[in-house]
Structure formats: structure tokens, C-alpha cells
Amino acid sequence: MSQLPSLTLRRAHIPQISRCTQQQTRHASLLRRPLRPYTFTQLITLSDGSTYTQRTTSPAPVFRSTKDTRNHPMWQPSLDSLRNVEQDEAGRLRAFRERFGRGWDAEEPVEEGAEAPEEESLMDLISGGNWDGGAAAAKEGKGKK
Numbered sequence: 001m002s003q004l005p006s007l008t009l010r011r012a013h014i015p016q017i018s019r020c021t022q023q024q025t026r027h028a029s030l031l032r033r034p035l036r037p038y039t040f041t042q043l044i045t046l047s048d049g050s051t052y053t054q055r056t057t058s059p060a061p062v063f064r065s066t067k068d069t070r071n072h073p074m075w076q077p078s079l080d081s082l083r084n085v086e087q088d089e090a091g092r093l094r095a096f097r098e099r100f101g102r103g104w105d106a107e108e109p110v111e112e113g114a115e116a117p118e119e120e121s122l123m124d125l126i127s128g129g130n131w132d133g134g135a136a137a138a139k140e141g142k143g144k145k
Contacts, residue, residue, distance in 0.1 A: 047071045 039055040045064045048071070069075040 037057050039057055040059050040061075042054055042056045042058060042060060043051055043062045044054055045051050045062065046068045047065055050070075073079070
């Protein structure tokens, strides 16, 4: 009986049955975005309750406006109800005043018979020029002796 070659030699000499290893594949075709996006019909509700419809790209069916041309002082400058009214929808101004008080925005009352103090302006401070304080004076004092 003849001796069979070792396993490694058999693998090297015996040709394997060749199979087709490449398969045909089809990738997804590229779908281009449309040049004009789809628009939805949206109901716009203004702050005074009036409504109108508009075509928009937003999918929300209803939009409620809190600031619009009906309640903004820039659009309605003659309405007294819009003057000096602080809109604090988020409660940030109230939280600031609770934390720091109202002293930062309150004017000092002028007593009767006393002269009203002159208002300081930025131009007065800039044109003064003879001020001896600040960072330059602090640096001179910290120098080596």
C-alpha cells in the first residue's frame, strides 16, 4: 500500500473546486431631494385671537404667536397699553428681582427744595481725563522699591 502524502501536501496538490465568489449586487439608487420642499397648510393664531392660514414647511398644524404685530410696541407705537410694560412670560425678571431686589432700576427720589443732581454721561467721563484711579495707579503702587 502506498503511503498517502501528509495533509499539507495534499492540500497543496489537490485543486479545489472553484466557485464563483463574486456576486452581482445592486445598490440603492440615489433619490434626489425635490427642488421645492413640501409645504403644509398652517393655521396662525395671533395674540389677539385673530387667525389666518399660511403655507409653510413646518409640519405643525397650528402656530400660536405670543409676540406679533398686534402686541409689540415697535409695530403699535401709539398704544399706551404697550408702553413701559415688561413682558415677563418666562418669569426671569421676577426671579431676578426676588434675588437682587429692585434697587438697580429704581431712581432715587429728589427731596423738595434740594437741587436735582446733574446726570452723568459717558462723554463727561471720557472727556474728564484727570482721573487718578484705576489699573495704572494700582500698578505704580505695586512696583519694586
